[in-house]
Amino acid sequence: MGRKIGSRYTAHQILGRGSAGTVWLGEGPEGPVAIKLLREDLASDQELVGRFVQERTALLSLDHARVVGVHDLVVDGNDLALVMDLxxxxxxxTRLERERRLAPEAAVAIVADVADALAAAHAAGIVHRDVKPENVLLDMQGPLGPGGSHPALLTDFGVAKLIDSPRRTRATKIIGTPDYLAPEIIEGLPPRAAVDIYALATVLYELLAGFTPFGGGHPGAVLRRHVTETVVPLPGIPDELWQLMVQCLAKAPASRLRASELAARLREQLPLLAGMPPLDVDEPDAEAQADEAYEETTPEPREQPPRRGAVPLVPGATPSDANRDTHTSMRVPAPDELAGGARGTARAPRTPGAVRPGSARHRASARRRRVTLGVAGVVLAAAVGAGAWYATSGDDADPAAPDNRNSAPPVP
Known part of the structure; x- marks a missing residue:
């Protein structure tokens, strides 16, 4: 027995769950659909329901081959739902978890599709605000593209905007997922189209490398890296592609490309990437990053390292550290940051098991060595003092007394 959603739709089975709600396989007047049913506490928020209705026209009008289309928005009692293409x-x-990293040709083709979707949305005045691999769907029934990639479609348009409001923003500080948040959002500026470009460039970096450029450790540390750190180059990709990525990951929003420009320039790179295998990249020391991030935020010892977290998209999810005290202002990238090569320097060569200089593990090891040397110095100073006292006390002792320092204790 299915669950009725409004008067026109029936939800049959759950396809997936997210922080904002549950996606169902459903049936409508025109056939199968996907129904995203938002959480009940959101449906009871009258402010959100009002925003939901206001955004209806914009979301329904967003029609593009690379966008998962929205057919209807349903407000019915406790149900608040988006009816979308199936x-x-x-x-x-899911694909990234299975393959770890993608061949550059396939990765670039997928991201170019998503850039097309963003170009259509931005032209309609819609900012996605939550671009990440979970919101990119691969159509397994569509024709294969470059590198054997399936057509990519972007979904969940408008969900972040619907849920966001001044009251909710004050409560949660930041809405989004830490690994993909643009610096200007962390700084508290209003989200513009450039935040989607930054997030999409982060997705491309992750598809190529197997990890995001600023991820790992405590969410607060991740947010800080977005604002303060420079992206580490990836070895083995053409210089033109690397410069595209760095430009779209620029701290200053005005330095980034527009979505249409990014899509076109990515497709220009596809012939150079044909047949190239997945990159062999030295992954960062996740455990050491977690140790370092935890040491920065927690003075007390801990039993287990903190897990890599996410800033909640909506209230009720895992709390996050959105401390902005350590953030610096945005800046335009320097020329050396835009430099890269076909054989970049993402990780210095090292022997197996050796610690990479400058890595989190290297810095943690250096701190431990400083502590060890400090303790050793104290012990050495105490030993020298004790030896001097012992020698002096021996000179002052009775000459007739026996010297037992090198003899065994008397047998009783």
């Missing part, structure tokens, strides 16, 4: 396939996160 895509027969999987999401990009």
């Amino acid at each position: 895509v027969r396939g999987t999401d990009l996160r």
Whole structure:
């Protein structure tokens, strides 16, 4: 027995769950659909329901081949739902977890599709605000593209905007997922189209490397890296592609490309990437990053390292550290940051098991060595003092007394 959603739709089975709600396989007047049913506490928020209705026209008008279309928005009692196209396939996160990293040609083709979707949305005045692999669907029934990639479609348009409001923003500080948040959002500026470009460039970096450029450790540390750190180059990709990525990961929003420009320039790179295998990249020391991030935020010892977290998209999810005290202002990238090569320097060569200089593990090891040397110095100073006292006390002792320092204790 299905669950009725409004008067026109029936939800049959759950396809997936997210922080904002549950996606169901449903049926409508025109056939199968996907129904995203938002959480009940959101449906009871009258402010959100009002925003939901206001955004209806914009979301329904967003029609593009690379966008998962929205057919209807349903407000019925405790039900608040988006009725969308049903895509027969999987999401990009699932593929990434299975393959770890993608061949550059396939990765660039997928990201170019998503850039097309963003170009259409931005032209309609819609900012996605939550671009990440979970929100990219791969149509397994569509024709194969460059590198054997399936057509990519972007979904969940408008969800972040619907849920966000001044009251909710004050409560949660930041809305989004830490690994993909643009610096200007962390700094408290209003989200513009450039935040989607930054997030998409982060997704491309992750597809190529197997990890995001600023991820790992405590969410507060991740947010800080977005604002303060320079992206580490990836070895083995053409210089033109690397410069595209760095430009789209620029701290200053005005330095980034527009979505249409990014899509076109990514497709220009596809012939150079044909047949190139997945990159062999030295992954960062996740455990050491977690140790370092925890040491920065927690003075007390801990039993287990903190897990890599996410800033909640909506209230009620895992709390996050959105401390902005350590953040610096945005800046335009320097020329050396835009430099890269076909054989970049993402990780210095090292022997197996050796610690990479400058890595989190290297810095943690250096701190431990400083502590060890400090303790050793104290012990050495105490030993020298004790030896001097012992020698002096021996000179002052009775000459007739026996010297037992090198003899065994008397047998009783």
